[in-house]
Amino acid sequence: MAGETSEIALSKQDLRAVTAFAAACAAAVLDIFEADQPDDSRPRDAIDTAWDFARGGERGKALRDTAWAALKAAKCVDTAAAREAARAAMSAAGAAYLHPLAKATQVKHILGAAAHAARAAELAANDDRTVGAAHLEQAMSRAAPAVVGVLARFPAAPGGGGRVGELFRTLDAGLRTRAVATPEDH
Known part of the structure; x- marks a missing residue:
């Protein structure tokens, strides 16, 4: 049927690995x-809730609420x-809701926290793009083989x-590129 999207196999462990990666990046x-808004705990709460799920907690309302x-x-x-x-923190909590749909937009659940974190770092350094590049390098080194394996199951990131x-x-x-260089068994 036209417009149908195939499903990608995702285990709870896959979701936990992706969420741990996103939480670490955020x-x-x-x-x-926190330097801008020291009394606002909402992003910290989102990251903490993401870590809770990544470490074995339930995927439920708390993740959605803290992401929002x-x-x-x-x-x-x-x-x-x-x-x-703050958007990186939102993305960390939202990572647990990666959908098993073969759509490029789903890649944002995997990499959104890292991209927003890199941009935050750039902006904090007077829009120094070398700082963002360094954050991406850190994110790549932080990505466990399980995260790279999940990413490789999805289409490439969308434009815009x-x-x-x-x-x-x-x-x-x-x-x-790393996934191709070191393929992982699924």
């Missing part, structure tokens, strides 16, 4: 948000860097999205 820039709260926090900041750091989209596609291409 945690790396949490201080940017972190997104709302992104709208209450004074700097673009803090906004991107401005600078965050560029970072997203750069990370996607780098990790896919």
